[in-house]
Amino acid sequence: MVTLSAPAKGERRQSQRPGPGGRGVARPGLGWALPATLFFALFAIVPLALVAVLxxxxxxxxxxxxxxxxxxxxxxxxxxxMIKSLWLSVLLTVLGVAVQTPLSILLGVWAAGPQRNRAVLSAVFFIPLxxxxxxxxxxWRALLDPNFGVPAQARWxxxxxxxxxxxxGAxxxxxxxxxxxxxxxxxxxxQGATRxxxxxxxxxxxxxxxxxxRQFFHITLPQLRNSIITSVILMVVGGLTTFDTVLILTQGGPGTDTTISAYYMYQKAFKGFDFGAGAAVALLLVLVATAISLIVVRISGYDKMAGTKEGL
Structure with missing residues (x-):
């Protein structure tokens, strides 16, 4: 008869999961995360620290x-x-989330269905990506040109x-x-979450x-909750760091009406040759994006839900 003894006090029981042969297999240790951690530290943490110092x-x-x-x-x-640029960044981000979220949900749910020619139409729609x-x-600069673009042909x-x-308009x-x-x-x-x-x-x-x-509002949307949170956070970060679109389309104009914080950072650092002030704007953007992302997670209750799953 085999007696199973309880682990001694202070001894941590190693969680195991059944392997191919039915034997217990230990979970991967922290060493498996070392390459990704080093990569993240080298290309994210270290540059961020240098910007903070600068x-x-x-x-x-x-x-x-x-x-x-x-x-x-x-x-x-x-x-x-700078204050105006920060508010403009937040405004563009909020408008982007308000427009893209319902469109992407409807398109993603539709693309996950069995409709005829769905795959072909989805591939065409995903070309801008x-x-x-x-x-x-x-x-879009060429399409919206007031002299020979679409607006010139439809002045009515x-x-x-x-x-x-x-x-x-901008x-x-x-x-x-x-x-x-x-x-x-x-x-x-x-689309992946719906499937x-x-x-x-x-x-x-x-x-x-x-x-x-009724199935969409009572089944699909509740099941997409985590995906919505992830998508919104990506939109927030992307919206606050938009730069090249403003640089090519509006260059911050008319006047300073579209001078968002990322473009203002470019003006300070690379046009005004004041890299210290540009670094301050960049660090402020990081703090604002982090704060908004945490607020989204907190309001959605995703952190509590994740903690409950870990407890189970």
Whole structure:
């Protein structure tokens, strides 16, 4: 008779899972995460730390940086253009989330279905995802040209055709271009998540008499909760760090009406040769993006749900 003894006090029991032969196999140790950790530290943590240090210096790009204390940060919060750029970044991000989220959910759910020619149509729609942001911006710049673009051919709809000449028009174009390019990415996320939903849920709902719309709101959307959180966080980070689209389409104009924080950082560092101030703007963007992402996770309750799953 074999007696199983309980682990001694202070001894940690190693969790095991059955292997191919039925024998217990220990979970991978922390050593497996070492390569990814080193890669992340080398290309993310170290550059971020260097930017943080640079934000407290004065450097024109030549010679050695000189310590400036909190001068860059003080000037930053007293600069009306910087405050305006931050609000514009948040505005574009909110508008991007509001436009892209419902479109990507509907497209992703549709693409996960068995419709005829679904695969071909999905592939066509996902083409913008294969293009670089620079190519997309140049394309839309030509399409929206007030002299020979689409607005010039439909002045009854666009007036003088200079959409990028007004604040409302320029912001609307930036939101449209961002949605056109990145909605397919988030639709792919929802497509994969929708296909992972057990079909037995829809079968049971159909037996109870639930139609397509009711199944969507009572089964599909709740099951996509985690994917929605992930998608929104990606949109927030992408929206706050948008740069090349603004550089090519509006260059911060008209005036400073589309000078978002990332473009303002470019102006400070690479046009004004004040890399210390540019680093301060970059670090502030990182803090804002992190704070908004944490707020999204907190409001959604994803952290509590993850903790409950770990406890199980």
């Amino acid at each position: 934000s407290f210096t004065s450097w024109s790009g030549l010679g050695s940086p000189t310590f400036a204390g909190f001068d860059n940060w003080t000037a930053l919060f007293h600069d009306p253009v 294969l293009l670089s942001a620079t190519a997309v911006s140049v394309l 709809l666009f007036g003088d055709g200079n959409l990028l000449g007004t604040r409302t 912001i609307g174009v930036l939101v449209l271009v961002g949605a056109w390019q990145f909605t397919p990415l988030h639709a792919l996320i929802y 992972a939903i057990p079909t037995v849920l829809y079968q049971a709902a159909a037996i109870d008499g639930a139609g397509t719309v």
